[in-house]
Amino acid sequence: PIATAWTSDEDGSIHWFSGDPEQNPSRKGVEPIGNELEGFRTLRVAYEPAREVSKGCDQETSAVVNGSYMDLLVLVRSKVDLSIDDGWEKPLGYQAGEEVTGGVAVIRNRIEAAVAGQQVHFLRQYWNGTVWVNESLDIVTTNDRGIANFSYQYTGKQCGDETCDGTWRVIAHFPATSLFTGGEDIVGLVVLGQPPGDMNAASWWTQPNVVLPIIIAMLFAMIISAVMYKRYAERRRIEILRGILMDTMMQLQAANEYIQVIFNCYKDLVRFFRSHGFMKKVYETTREFEWAVHEALTGIATTDQLDSFLTIFEEARYSDHTITETHRDGAIHTLQAITTSIDMALGDQMFTRTAEHDAAIHTTQVKAGQFVNAEGEMRQAGIDEDAEELNFSL
Numbered sequence: 001p002i003a004t005a006w007t008s009d010e011d012g013s014i015h016w017f018s019g020d021p022e023q024n025p026s027r028k029g030v031e032p033i034g035n036e037l038e039g040f041r042t043l044r045v046a047y048e049p050a051r052e053v054s055k056g057c058d059q060e061t062s063a064v065v066n067g068s069y070m071d072l073l074v075l076v077r078s079k080v081d082l083s084i085d086d087g088w089e090k091p092l093g094y095q096a097g098e099e100v101t102g103g104v105a106v107i108r109n110r111i112e113a114a115v116a117g118q119q120v121h122f123l124r125q126y127w128n129g130t131v132w133v134n135e136s137l138d139i140v141t142t143n144d145r146g147i148a149n150f151s152y153q154y155t156g157k158q159c160g161d162e163t164c165d166g167t168w169r170v171i172a173h174f175p176a177t178s179l180f181t182g183g184e185d186i187v188g189l190v191v192l193g194q195p196p197g198d199m200n201a202a203s204w205w206t207q208p209n210v211v212l213p214i215i216i217a218m219l220f221a222m223i224i225s226a227v228m229y230k231r232y233a234e235r236r237r238i239e240i241l242r243g244i245l246m247d248t249m250m251q252l253q254a255a256n257e258y259i260q261v262i263f264n265c266y267k268d269l270v271r272f273f274r275s276h277g278f279m280k281k282v283y284e285t286t287r288e289f290e291w292a293v294h295e296a297l298t299g300i301a302t303t304d305q306l307d308s309f310l311t312i313f314e315e316a317r318y319s320d321h322t323i324t325e326t327h328r329d330g331a332i333h334t335l336q337a338i339t340t341s342i343d344m345a346l347g348d349q350m351f352t353r354t355a356e357h358d359a360a361i362h363t364t365q366v367k368a369g370q371f372v373n374a375e376g377e378m379r380q381a382g383i384d385e386d387a388e389e390l391n392f393s394l
Contacts, residue, residue, distance in 0.1 A: 001046075001056040002028050014045075030076045037113070038179040043072045079109040079182035082120075082174055085147050093193025096156030096166075100190055103149035104172045106142050109182065114146030120174055122150045126159035127167040135160055135168075148172075156192055166192025235346060237276055241296060242342045244268045249335040258323045262316035262331070269293075289313075301341045308334040 003024045005014040018024045030041055046069035049060040088102030102122075106115040122138040140148040150170070157166045168190040174183035248265040252258065270289065273279040278292035290310055297306060312331045315323075 001053065002026075004056055037108070037111075038076050038078050041074055041076050043074050045070050045072065075178070077178070078115070078180050080115055080174060080180050081107050081109050082172060082183045082186050083107060084186060084188075086149065087188065088170060088190060089188045090190075090193070093191045094154045094156075095193055096154060096158075098154050099151055100154050100170075101149065101151040102170065102172075102188065103147055104186055106146045106148070106174060106183070114142075114144070115180060116142055116144050116146055118142050118174070118177065118180060120148035120172060122148075123171040123173060124152070125169050125171065126164050127169075128159065128162065128164055132169065133160070154190060237296075238300070238342055238346060241269075241272060242339055242346075244272060245335050245339050245342075249332055249339070252328055252332050252335075258328055258331075259316050262312060266313055266317075297338070300345045301338045305334065305337050305341065309338060 003016065003018070003026075005016045005023065007014050016023050018028075018030075033039065033041075046067070048057065048067040048069075049065065050067055051057075052059040083105045084103075085105040086101060086103035088100055094100060104120060106118060106120065107113070108115060118141065120140050120142060122140065124135045124137070125132040126135055127133075136152075138150050138152070140150055142148045154168070157163050159166075159168075170188050170190060172186040172188075174180070174185075176182070244265065247268075248261060251261045251264075266289075269292075270279065273289075273292040273296065276296075278295055279288055293310060294306060301309070308330075312334060315327065
């Protein structure tokens with residue numbers, strides 16, 4: 001059995017609906033016959049107290065009535081849904097004489113199978129200012145995929161035998177048949193668009209062909225501005241770091257107190273690293289300072305330059321030996337190398353021109369007709385240097 005029903009205590013009747021989850025928990029539907037999902041089926045309602053029916057009624061121990069059954073002939077129908085397959089509404093509307101095309105799909109509600117070979121009505125109506133007036137009806141049969149299409153020529157303001165404002169609508173309707181029912185109508189408007197010649201007269205912000213390029217240009221400008229600002233901020237950050245190093249180098253060249261100058265540079269760098277997110281706001285450690293230096297100057301200064309730079313602070317902070325001129329000169333050399341690397345990274349490196357780069361086009365004078373002979377000697381065309389030795393005359 002597909003389900004079990006209980007009789008009423010009052011009159012012994014039963015009321016059963018296959019779509020009720022309580023009466024039919026499995027929601028088992030009517031099985032198809034071959035490829036036919038709809039059609040007539042025989043439903044047997046049986047009461048068999050003397051039998052133990054699997055997944056049905058239990059056998060009654062004290063049955064006082066005989067079992068019986070009744071066969072009922074029922075018609076199985078499917079409820080369908082309409083969905084848009086090819087929409088016929090256009091935001092900009094249609095022009096008179098333009099072809100209007102559209103289509104809908106008819107699908108069974110429960111199993112989502114296409115309904116083929118059934119009729120769909122496409123009703124065209126126009127608005128006369130008061131009510132919708134029927135103009136024509138197209139009846140189309142669905143194909144194997146359950147799709148029905150229509151097409152017609154839009155007449156604009158010529159609405160039947162009268163003139164209207166050009167507002168039309170197409171209603172897709174699935175009429176109930178003996179095997180199918182349901183399906184809400186689909187309504188789509190067909191309106192008169194603005195003539196192409198009047199597009200320039202409309203406001204420019206209502207024209208997609210004008211607004212879209214402006215939006216794209218603004219997006220490109222915003223992206224370029226963001227990239228340029230990021231490059232400017234990065235350049236500004238490196239310039240501030242270069243200024244700190246150059247001030248320290250100038251103070252060392254002025255023979256100021258070495259330890260004090262290095263500590264002041266350390267404090268300025270820590271303040272710089274904190275403001276630019278390379279170090280934490282609360283505290284700093286030696287390892288964190290080293291990490292910040294590598295993070296800020298990686299790709300600008302070489303590894304050897306960074307190691308020498310960090311050695312300057314380690315010697316000033318932890319070393320107990322005497323600081324000599326050698327240490328000062330080494331620190332100045334390291335700072336000069338790093339600032340030079342920063343200049344090259346920023347493109348501020350000065351190019352000098354010496355005599356080696358000059359073209360030697362004026363250093364050697366060449367006379368007209370001068371050439372080199374086979375012996376490698378320089379000769380002048382038209383002059384015979386051995387004329388006197390030959391003593392030849394006419």
